[in-house]
Amino acid sequence: MKESLRLPLVLATICALAAGILTVTHGVTGELIAARAAEALVAGLREVLPEAETFRDRSDDPAVAGFPAIGQVHEGRRGDAVVGTVFRVTTAGYGGTVEVLVGVDPAGSVTAVRVVGAAGETPGLGTRIKEPEFLNQFAGTAEPDLQFGQDVEAITGATDSSTAVLEAVNLGLKAHAALAGR
Numbered sequence: 001m002k003e004s005l006r007l008p009l010v011l012a013t014i015c016a017l018a019a020g021i022l023t024v025t026h027g028v029t030g031e032l033i034a035a036r037a038a039e040a041l042v043a044g045l046r047e048v049l050p051e052a053e054t055f056r057d058r059s060d061d062p063a064v065a066g067f068p069a070i071g072q073v074h075e076g077r078r079g080d081a082v083v084g085t086v087f088r089v090t091t092a093g094y095g096g097t098v099e100v101l102v103g104v105d106p107a108g109s110v111t112a113v114r115v116v117g118a119a120g121e122t123p124g125l126g127t128r129i130k131e132p133e134f135l136n137q138f139a140g141t142a143e144p145d146l147q148f149g150q151d152v153e154a155i156t157g158a159t160d161s162s163t164a165v166l167e168a169v170n171l172g173l174k175a176h177a178a179l180a181g182r
Helices: 002-048 126-130 132-138 159-180
Strands: 054-057 070-078 081-092 097-104 110-117
Touching: 002 070, 002 081, 002 097, 002 110, 070 159, 081 110, 081 159, 097 159, 110 126, 110 132, 110 159, 126 132, 126 159, 132 159
Parallel strands: none
Antiparallel strands: 054 070, 070 081, 081 097, 097 110
């Protein structure tokens, strides 16, 4: 009987030690991971709205409550002047969710678009939505119902991935109009 208890006790001890080590590691690195995520967000915000010196979170504004795909809204400021708004939009791509930052200036034109998350998209095809050649075509657009073939071009063979970015830009423009009261 003693021998039959030995193996489960050894296994339980190893599991308890592993769980303890993981808990301590998470506790030590959790703040660092959160700080790095915040730094990455600010870098992305600055990339799509480079004129801004500071950003103010406006995610709780009632005007964007009707846009569930928009997870975060950041108002960019230079001094006291608002220079634009950045929307973090999550849409469905080919292989999962696609997270997009859409910068919009006060007049309602897209300043820049960056894909910050598209892990499930097909490497070499769907991941081309991150390339500047595709994203730069959205800059300067102000029509909240952009369409492929008329306003912008999709990536051939990556229609679902391209559509995810197009939907994100359209949602960002519509949310900007809602925030501006248009």
